Each structure stands twice: as C-alpha cells, then as structure tokens.
Amino acid sequence: MSVLQGATTAIAVEPIAPIQPVRIINLAQVELGKKLFFDPRLSLSGHISCSSCHNLSLGGVDNMQFSIGHIWRMGNINTPTVLNSSLNLAQFWNGRAADLKEQAEGPISNPIEMASNHVLAVQVIQTIPGYVAEFRQVFGSKKITMDRVTSAIAEFEKILITPNSRFDQWLLGNESAITDYELSGYQIFKVSGCVACHNGPGVGGQSFQKLGIKAKYETDHPARGKADVTGKKSDINVFKVPLLRNIELTFPYFHDGQVATLEAAVDTMASVQRGLTFTRDENARVVAFLKTLTGDQPSFNIPVLPPSGPDTPRPQTFYSDGS
C-alpha cells in the first residue's frame, strides 16, 4: 500500500509524467504499418523509406543536420524523432499537420524527400500481391487508398514509445533509479523554469513557444516556425516545443540542427529562453538528468516485405544521363 501511495504522490507533484504503456491499438494495422514504414518502394527512387530519416536504430532520427532526400537533395529542417511522436499536440516543427496520419502524407510526395506522389505510391502498393491481400484483411475490403496507407503507418507509430527510462522508474517510486547527481540536475531544470514548457509525459510537445524569449536565437536558417503556417507576425519564431525524451540520442539539436552536443544545447536554451548562464557544474548536472530520459527503444523483428508484382512500377532511381 505505501509503495503505491508513494508512487502516486510522486506522479502528482512532478511536472513530468511517466510515459504510459500503449493500450488500445489495432494490431493488424500496426503490422501493416510497420511494413509500409520500412518500404522504400513508397519513394520514387525505391531507395528512401520512412525509416531512412527516422532510423529506429538511432533514436528515430538520422543524426544529421539535414536529411538526405531524393537524388541526395538536402532537407530543409532538422528531422524530428518519430519516437514518442504520438505525445505531440501536432506534427512537424511548425505544427502544420494535426496528427501522425496527416504527417505521414507529407514526405511521400515531398520532392526533396521521397519524391513520389500519392497516385504513384498507391499504384505501387496496389500491384504488390502481398499488400493487396493484407489490406483486404486489415481493412475488410480491397480498396487501397492513401488514407488507409497513412492510417496504418500512424497506427504503427503509436507503438514507438520509449517507456521505462530511469527517470520514469524514479517517478514511479524507485528512488535508487537515478543518482543524487542526476536528481540535482532535475532540480536545476525545474527551478530554472525549463519545466514550464518541457513537461508532461513527452517532456515537451504540448505547446508552441517562441524561440528567443530572453535573447535572440542566432541562425541563418529561413524557417519562421508557426508564422510559415499562419502568416501571423506574432507567430514568427514560434515552434512546437520538442520532446526531450531520448534527447541524448537525437543530436544534432534545434530546428536548424546547428548545435552538435547536448551540453551546448542546454547552454543555448538557458540563455535564449531563460536569460541564464549555467556554470559548468550546473550544465553537467542538467545534462546528466536529461540522459536519464532515455527509455527502452522499440523492439520488434525486422519486417519481411512482399515482393513486387509484374505490374509494379519500377523504381526511377537514376536519370537517363546516369546522374
């Protein structure tokens, strides 16, 4: 009784909450969505899948400043992690997609990402016999649409949460799960006001905030955040607060990917958002705390993809001049 009570109390008083286990999912859609997430045939070249940039072996990112897209084109913003992305109030840095399903539509047809289009992507799937059978089983009819494709991908992405971090174990009552040093970093994180935005189960992802409240965030990057969606002057440099879950793995940092290390990212945020300068010791303690947010990484078998059929459009990998 007292252990449970202690755990409940801890959850109640802390601004960060443990990641909840996945409860109701459509397992058939998850299994189909996993295949689609890993299938490079959704791209024009046959080379790029969702997992190319959202590498589940690397914290759901590619650890690059900007990702590599079709014919090695350069992405225009740092790739956010797909891990725990179901905990975001909206998707993309500027929140232009309401949910994971809407997000999944974007990269498939983006010319600097997968460079296909929704008609071609559906045609590819419709001509792969194994997918035709699986869509029929999963959705109850043979219709294959982008709506069903993105529904399945989004359902798979729901299982990409990372529970059981040492910090969550501590929140749930295991006092020895983090060290006193790490705990002191959490105290600094709280009293410095970081938890005003980085809170909840995602340690972020629950609001849009201006980047550069106390000092200008110096960058040459053209993104203006939410203003690029709304056109409002007041939304300039307003970005979705990123999740800090697994932040140790998702370098480099910020929408422009210009900050390579967690140490530098902490100093930057203290300065531009809170007007604070951390000592080396304070910085190290906050970084140590942030590393306790790394949770269990997704664990599942690599999917086996159904082979193309005779009518499946061939990948357009290289142009006729070999470029």
Added chain:
Amino acid sequence: MSVLQGATTAIAVEPIAPIQPVRIINLAQVELGKKLFFDPRLSLSGHISCSSCHNLSLGGVDNMQFSIGHIWRMGNINTPTVLNSSLNLAQFWNGRAADLKEQAEGPISNPIEMASNHVLAVQVIQTIPGYVAEFRQVFGSKKITMDRVTSAIAEFEKILITPNSRFDQWLLGNESAITDYELSGYQIFKVSGCVACHNGPGVGGQSFQKLGIKAKYETDHPARGKADVTGKKSDINVFKVPLLRNIELTFPYFHDGQVATLEAAVDTMASVQRGLTFTRDENARVVAFLKTLTGDQPSFNIPVLPPSGPDTPRPQTFYSDGS
C-alpha cells in the same frame, strides 16, 4: 524408420541439398556484427550502411538494377544478395574476395558505395563509447581494427541463411510440400541441365562458369567477370554462378540487372547456356519450381546502435555548396 530412410534417399539422389542449420557461431560477434551491418556511420555521409543495398526486408538486395551509393552515385554491377552468401565459394560476381570477411572490406572504402576509408571507419567506431565496451567484451581486448570489424560483420552474415523452403521440406521427405506442377518444373530444370551448375545447398555459388556457352549474352555492360581479376582471356565472361535461393525476391537479374522478371531470366538462361527454347508452359513450371526455393527470411530484432561520442567524426553528408 521408413520416413527417415526416405528422406535420406531423397537427399542422396538429388543434386540440390537442403540448407543446413547454422551450427557453431560466435554469438557475441554476431550481435556486434549485426549492429555494424546496420550502422550508417561506417559510411562517409552517415547515410549508407551494409543494409542499404543488402536490405534484409527485401531478400538481401535493393531490387534495383544498380545500387545508390555516396552522393547518389550509381553502382557498377547488380548487388548480389547477402542471404546464404556463406554458401558461395567466393564473393562478388567475379569472385575477387575469398570470403565474407574480405568482401566486407570493399564497400566501406569504395567511393561509389560507402565512400569512407578504413582509417576513418575505425576512428568512428573507436570514438563511440558503446562500441569500445562491446569490442572489449567480444574480442577480449580494446583494440579496434578493420580486421575485427569485418570479422564481426562476416560472423553476423553467417546467420543470414534461409532454411525451411518448401523445396527443402520436400527434399527432407515431406512429399506434399510442393505440388505436382512445381515438381514437374524441377524435372524440367534437371533434364535441361540447369543443375550442372545450380546445385548444392545454395542451388549455385559453387563454381565459375562462362555466361554465353550456347549463345552470346547480349549486354552493353563492361564487366568481363573473372577476367577482370585474372587478366586471362579464357576468363572473359566467366562469372560466379549465382545462388538461386530466394530468387523470386532478388530481381532484377544477371550481373547487369537488365532482366526484370523471373520468367525472362529463365528463358535467357535456357537460351544462352543450354541452347534451349522453353514453351510457355515449361517456362511457367520452372518458375513455379524456383519460387519453392524461397525460405524462411532472417528474423531478429532491429539493433539499437550506441550513440556517437563527443569526438566521433561528424558525417560528411553534403558538400559546402549544398550539393
């Protein structure tokens, strides 16, 4: 007694043998090698891993005529499957690598593939704390060398066999594992002489043979096979006989990747190697037989890769002009 006897007899009289289960392996090296196989940081760009071209969700290939390499450079020969590659007498189409370990050295430093070099690749691994600890555990000392890297990758590749195909079940005595139609395709395959080269557990991979014995193999592709290694005139167009295991999955076909379908590949081989013209019915039966060679695909959890350290060389993804 009679069932075992029947199975033994079947194995004894057929030129194709079942894939043997993996027996002695160094499991610690396998687990390390799996990580290295999936780690894009072995490439200069941080984008390309062994699994990019040898996609284990797609039969160990990328289903492209030529693979995509560093800065979208085009490969110069069709990527052979990594599945069952331990059953080959040598590696690469022209056999220039004696074994899997020697093969693994090649792509890492090939400028049209991963475009790194052995010094840089070792430096990357040496600066990733998780790898340093794992090498010490696996090899008993902290030394990280390309020799140890390729040893681990090769050990992982040994487990990438595909046993339990329907044809192997039939070889092992389960008479209902393949249909009469598929069995008739196998009879055609045998009486046509295909088994002279496509035999053993790999259904190939055991000899070098001239491509174009009965008729010229028409291609614009510059590869001259073994002659590119030995310089001997008699080795022109002599290639390692490819494995036919999982051949349904490893399209397109031939070293130049110019044949898209299994039906066309069967007709081409009948013609250029045996001087035969199959009827549509014979072709369909042989294709049906070949599809019974698809075995259990490798099944394991996606690896979780250790994060880079502060001194890990950054990926050189784009050149300074953004190209």
